[in-house]
Amino acid sequence: MRSATDHVAQALALVEPLGVERVPLASALGRALAEPVRAAADAPPFRTTSMDGYAVRSNEGAPGLWEVSADVPAGIAPAPLAAGTVARVMTGAPMPDGADAVVPVEDTDRGVDRVEIHRWPAAGAFVREAGEDLHRGDEVLGGARLLRAVDLAASAAAGAPDVSVVRRPRVGVLITGDEVRPPGSALEPGQIFDASSTTLPALVEEWGGECVGVRVVGDTDQAVVDALDSLEADLLITAGGVSAGAYDVVKSALVPHGVWFGPVAMQPGKPQGLGLWRGVPIVCMPGNPVSVVATFLVVVAPMMREMLRLPSPAVGTAVAGVGWRCPPGRAQLMPVRFEGVRVVPATAGGSGSHLIGSLAQAEAFAVIAADVSEVLPGDTVGLMGITP
Ligand SMILES: Nc1nc2c(c(=O)[nH]1)N[C@H]1C(S)=C(S)[C@@H](COP(=O)(O)OP(=O)(O)OC[C@H]3O[C@@H](n4cnc5c(N)ncnc54)[C@H](O)[C@@H]3O)O[C@H]1N2
Numbered sequence: 001m002r003s004a005t006d007h008v009a010q011a012l013a014l015v016e017p018l019g020v021e022r023v024p025l026a027s028a029l030g031r032a033l034a035e036p037v038r039a040a041a042d043a044p045p046f047r048t049t050s051m052d053g054y055a056v057r058s059n060e061g062a063p064g065l066w067e068v069s070a071d072v073p074a075g076i077a078p079a080p081l082a083a084g085t086v087a088r089v090m091t092g093a094p095m096p097d098g099a100d101a102v103v104p105v106e107d108t109d110r111g112v113d114r115v116e117i118h119r120w121p122a123a124g125a126f127v128r129e130a131g132e133d134l135h136r137g138d139e140v141l142g143g144a145r146l147l148r149a150v151d152l153a154a155s156a157a158a159g160a161p162d163v164s165v166v167r168r169p170r171v172g173v174l175i176t177g178d179e180v181r182p183p184g185s186a187l188e189p190g191q192i193f194d195a196s197s198t199t200l201p202a203l204v205e206e207w208g209g210e211c212v213g214v215r216v217v218g219d220t221d222q223a224v225v226d227a228l229d230s231l232e233a234d235l236l237i238t239a240g241g242v243s244a245g246a247y248d249v250v251k252s253a254l255v256p257h258g259v260w261f262g263p264v265a266m267q268p269g270k271p272q273g274l275g276l277w278r279g280v281p282i283v284c285m286p287g288n289p290v291s292v293v294a295t296f297l298v299v300v301a302p303m304m305r306e307m308l309r310l311p312s313p314a315v316g317t318a319v320a321g322v323g324w325r326c327p328p329g330r331a332q333l334m335p336v337r338f339e340g341v342r343v344v345p346a347t348a349g350g351s352g353s354h355l356i357g358s359l360a361q362a363e364a365f366a367v368i369a370a371d372v373s374e375v376l377p378g379d380t381v382g383l384m385g386i387t388p
């Protein structure tokens with residue numbers, strides 16, 4: 001049986017990094033950063049007040065009655081502060097030259113022409129220096145990553161209107177099975193709701209790709225071939241029809257085209273297919289819907305990250321809060337949730353490949369090596385994220 005590690009290596013050998021394009025920040029969420037983003041200006045760009053109040057020269061005085069010589073809203077360039085006076089300033093307004101501290105309005109009688117100051121500030125009070133956050137030219141975003149809202153916030157604050165990202169892998173999805181029906185259908189005997197034509201496009205998008213089409217076909221070889229030929233993609237994924245049954249049509253349709261099929265030492269996700277369909281990499285997953293998620297995370301996510309010029313998904317560690325049994329000779333992917341700082345199986349059903357309805361309770365997958373037959377409470381286990 002092929003090890004999961006060998007299988008992933010074979011899968012990675014089929015894909016190459018994709019090209020780079022520039023996109024406006026508004027379209028950059030979830031895209032893979034290709035080049036560093038640098039600050040176009042200092043942030044903040046000028047000395048500014050962090051409070052509504054009165055700008056003063058801190059070495060000049062003491063509590064008492066003061067003349068207000070200027071009114072400084074945000075968005076203007078104020079004149080220097082006249083000696084012996086204070087200026088009324090609003091949060092975010094530039095500090096007048098000469099002023100070096102701010103008295104918050106709460107410490108005054110809020111006067112407009114003259115103001116009674118109750119408490120005198122120390123130098124620097126409530127003043128933000130120019131460049132306190134970023135200096136012009138600083139690297140705001142460096143390493144390769146899928147851009148998050150906070151990354152876009154940093155780019156915008158740094159004055160970058162667009163970013164350089166890797167082209168999204170175009171992924172085509174094929175679901176097979178005479179028994180699957182769209183959610184919401186009235187099920188006839190023997191039919192089941194199709195989970196995977198929702199799961200796979202969502203996983204593709206979540207991991208930085210673009211789903212170019214989902215085909216759902218019945219169990220004939222010709223339907224499989226026609227559906228695959230209708231998808232123009234950088235990567236093809238199929239679900240179902242890969243094991244040993246009489247109607248395992250993905251396998252029967254693709255073996256003549258040189259696609260490899262065989263067992264991989266992982267659970268869920270043992271029966272697998274991998275190869276090229278008319279030159280396009282294709283991953284054939286078992287139909288069980290948790291196997292679909294597990295195969296995506298173990299096999300497809302690293303392929304997509306290779307195409308997106310990102311490092312492979314990180315596998316961390318966690319400590320098991322309870323013990324559980326593992327299948328002999330296969331790496332186990334156990335859906336887990338956190339109980340405090342420890343992980344426990346997310347459901348009583350463990351790593352059963354059909355338990356998709358319970359998978360929403362999982363926060364991660366524990367990854368247990370193939371040669372481990374039992375996890376004991378307190379053991380360290382691998383931890384694989386469900387989201388990037
Ligand atoms: N004799 C053997 N039988 C099986 C083996 C084996 O080695 N020898 N392997 C088992 C394992 S492990 C798995 S995993 C499955 C994989 O089977 P297939 O890839 O051929 O998948 P199907 O038979 O098409 O479906 C399996 C299961 O999942 C349900 N399913 C399928 N598609 C969907 C969908 N879109 N949404 C929800 N559920 C779906 C389907 O109804 C079946 O219950 O093979 C074992 N058998």
Ligand code: MOO
Binds near residue numbers: 271286
């Ligand atoms: O390998 Mo299968 O996915 O366990 O049910």
